Amino acid sequence: MAEEMEQWLSSLLRLTDEEEKMTEKQIKIIQAAVDIFADKGYASTSTSEIAQRAGVAEGTIFRHYKTKKDLLLSIVAPVMSKLVAPFVLRDLHQVLDTEYEQFEDFLRAMMRNRLEFVVKHAPIVKIMLHEIPFHPELQSQFKEQLFPQVGERLKRIITHFQSRGDLIEMPPFALLRMSVSAIMGYIFTRCYLFPEHDWNDEEEIERVVNFIMHGLAPRKE
Amino acid sequence: MAEEMEQWLSSLLRLTDEEEKMTEKQIKIIQAAVDIFADKGYASTSTSEIAQRAGVAEGTIFRHYKTKKDLLLSIVAPVMSKLVAPFVLRDLHQVLDTEYEQFEDFLRAMMRNRLEFVVKHAPIVKIMLHEIPFHPELQSQFKEQLFPQVGERLKRIITHFQSRGDLIEMPPFALLRMSVSAIMGYIFTRCYLFPEHDWNDEEEIERVVNFIMHGLAPRKE
DNA sequence: CTTTAAAGTGAGTAATCACTCACTAACGAG
DNA sequence: CTCGTTAGTGAGTGATTACTCACTTTAAAG
Numbered sequence: 273m274a275e276e277m278e279q280w281l282s283s284l285l286r287l288t289d290e291e292e293k294m295t296e297k298q299i300k301i302i303q304a305a306v307d308i309f310a311d312k313g314y315a316s317t318s319t320s321e322i323a324q325r326a327g328v329a330e331g332t333i334f335r336h337y338k339t340k341k342d343l344l345l346s347i348v349a350p351v352m353s354k355l356v357a358p359f360v361l362r363d364l365h366q367v368l369d370t371e372y373e374q375f376e377d378f379l380r381a382m383m384r385n386r387l388e389f390v391v392k393h394a395p396i397v398k399i400m401l402h403e404i405p406f407h408p409e410l411q412s413q414f415k416e417q418l419f420p421q422v423g424e425r426l427k428r429i430i431t432h433f434q435s436r437g438d439l440i441e442m443p444p445f446a447l448l449r450m451s452v453s454a455i456m457g458y459i460f461t462r463c464y465l466f467p468e469h470d471w472n473d474e475e476e477i478e479r480v481v482n483f484i485m486h487g488l489a490p491r492k493e
Numbered sequence: 494m495a496e497e498m499e500q501w502l503s504s505l506l507r508l509t510d511e512e513e514k515m516t517e518k519q520i521k522i523i524q525a526a527v528d529i530f531a532d533k534g535y536a537s538t539s540t541s542e543i544a545q546r547a548g549v550a551e552g553t554i555f556r557h558y559k560t561k562k563d564l565l566l567s568i569v570a571p572v573m574s575k576l577v578a579p580f581v582l583r584d585l586h587q588v589l590d591t592e593y594e595q596f597e598d599f600l601r602a603m604m605r606n607r608l609e610f611v612v613k614h615a616p617i618v619k620i621m622l623h624e625i626p627f628h629p630e631l632q633s634q635f636k637e638q639l640f641p642q643v644g645e646r647l648k649r650i651i652t653h654f655q656s657r658g659d660l661i662e663m664p665p666f667a668l669l670r671m672s673v674s675a676i677m678g679y680i681f682t683r684c685y686l687f688p689e690h691d692w693n694d695e696e697e698i699e700r701v702v703n704f705i706m707h708g709l710a711p712r713k714e
Numbered sequence: 715c716t717t718t719a720a721a722g723t724g725a726g727t728a729a730t731c732a733c734t735c736a737c738t739a740a741c742g743a744g
Numbered sequence: 745c746t747c748g749t750t751a752g753t754g755a756g757t758g759a760t761t762a763c764t765c766a767c768t769t770t771a772a773a774g
Contacts, residue, residue, distance in 0.1 A: 295721070295722090297721080297722075298721095312627060313534075313536055313626075313627050315534055315536035315537040316536040316627070318760075318761065318762080319761080319762060319763080320760085320761080320762090328722080328723090329722065329723045329724055330723090330724075330762090330763085331722070331723055331724065331725095331763090331764080331765085332721075332722055332723070333763095334762085334763060334764080335720090335721065335722065335723095336721090338763095339762080339763080340762065340763090398626075402623065402626070405534075405619075405623070406533060406534050406537070442700065446697070446700055449678060449679070449682055450675060450678065450679075450700070450701065450704050452678070453674050453675055453677070453678020453679070453682075454671060454674055454675060454678070454708075456674070456678070457670060457671065457673070457674020457675070457677070457678060458670065458671075458674070461670055461674075476667070479663065479667055479671070480671065482708075483671050483708040483709065484708065486707050486708045486709075486710070486712070487675075487703075487704040487705065487707045487708025487709075488704065488707075488708075489707065491707070516750095516751065516752090518751080518752075519751090539730075539731065539732080540731080540732060540733080541730085541731080541732090549752080549753090550752065550753045550754055551732090551733085551753090551754075552733085552734080552735085552752070552753055552754065552755095553751075553752055553753070554733095555732085555733060555734080556750090556751065556752065556753095557751090559733095560732080560733080561732065561733090
């Protein structure tokens with residue numbers, strides 16, 4: 273448990289330096305693993321296939337990663353942290369509680385930012401989504417570490433705008449859920465359902481933001 | 494291909510009679526498979542484990558299902574069809590193009606109806622969501638058979654209310670996407686993210702419907 | 715150059731995999 | 745009762761699995 277916590281903290285802290293002190297072959301291994309995991313799923317990918325694709329002996333994989341699951345976690349855990357990093361880092365300049373004058377500015381920035389991230393790391397995010405339900409280590413990282421912090425933080429932001437009269441009276445969790453649904457709905461459709469479609473991101477972001485703003489505005493009269 | 498089509502049609506037609514001419518042991522096999530598939534995922538479930546949980550010899554599984562994948566498909570395919578059946582059956586009395594006077598009545602009915610279905614078949618829907626990306630047979634059933642029909646049908650419904658001036662001017666696909674996002678967002682949160690939470694479905698449905706109606710209403714002034 | 719530790723190798727291993735097959739049991743039709 | 749078909753069995757099979765280990769190669773420091 274202490275080891276997991278340490279691992280998670282370290283992966284959070286090194287946000288910039290990726291593939292830092294990795295061997296050439298180790299990078300090849302990661303690339304091959306990401307490719308095949310995303311394509312066939314973790315459980316039906318064999319270490320021999322990864323080694324083959326990476327142009328490496330099978331033993332080399334186990335020199336760097338104790339087990340196959342270790343390889344998976346070393347791929348997924350950092351991205352999982354980074355995916356929610358903007359919500360958990362207190363001193364991040366981009367998204368701070370009071371930085372945005374209007375809720376819609378906050379929404380726009382957040383949606384642009386996270387969409388960009390998912391587009392960039394699409395295969396790993398796909399692996400993440402598929403494997404979280406089956407690996408207790410990832411589940412606990414999500415349910416115990418990430419969600420409470422992120423949820424609390426977002427709830428405070430929403431309550432802020434709500435108390436200003438910008439949002440309808442409603443339990444903050446429900447407001448949060450509907451906002452996130454609308455945003456994730458687009459990101460998911462855009463990146464996983466129809467990645468080939470010729471999307472106009474700015475236009476769609478505007479639509480979603482307007483949808484949320486009108487849908488959650490205080491009811492007039 | 495013809496065989497698949499036949500299989501899919503037949504599974505669509507027998508909407509009522511489930512476990513019709515199944516042996517006791519065959520039912521046990523299906524139940525065990527659903528349990529373990531939902532729990533550990535298809536790929537990391539062994540046929541021997543299914544047999545053990547079902548209290549059956551391993552050979553019995555292969556008497557009824559040619560392969561392990563055959564077992565999966567016989568579980569997932571029918572539910573996949575039924576999940577979208579209300580949208581594809583032309584003569585279904587519950588949800589017809591012109592039956593609902595208001596768009597919000599349509600939304601309410603649809604959301605209630607599909608939520609009930611997902612609650613009822615939660616484990617199989619979970620299996621479905623996880624396995625669709627990795628099995629071309631399921632993918633094609635979704636992308637080529639189900640989605641075009643359902644999408645077209647829903648688009649027509651939306652266009653209908655749009656032309657009446659009930660919905661904002663916007664590409665129907667975008668309207669559809671945002672409506673579905675909001676609805677699925679709740680169903681997903683309710684059934685998979687926090688199934689333990691004490692949900693008040695009627696209240697939440699009302700929230701989501703209002704969210705959609707206000708978010709997609711024609712802009713005043 | 716020498717030393718040393720880490721990186722890389724690939725044959726080997728026990729376990730497990732999906733699946734087969736020769737066989738028995740059950741059971742309704744004639 | 746007899747026959748034929750289907751349901752059910754479980755030991756057996758070859759392939760594949762994640763992982764090990766004794767070994768070689770690489771490379772940087774002294």
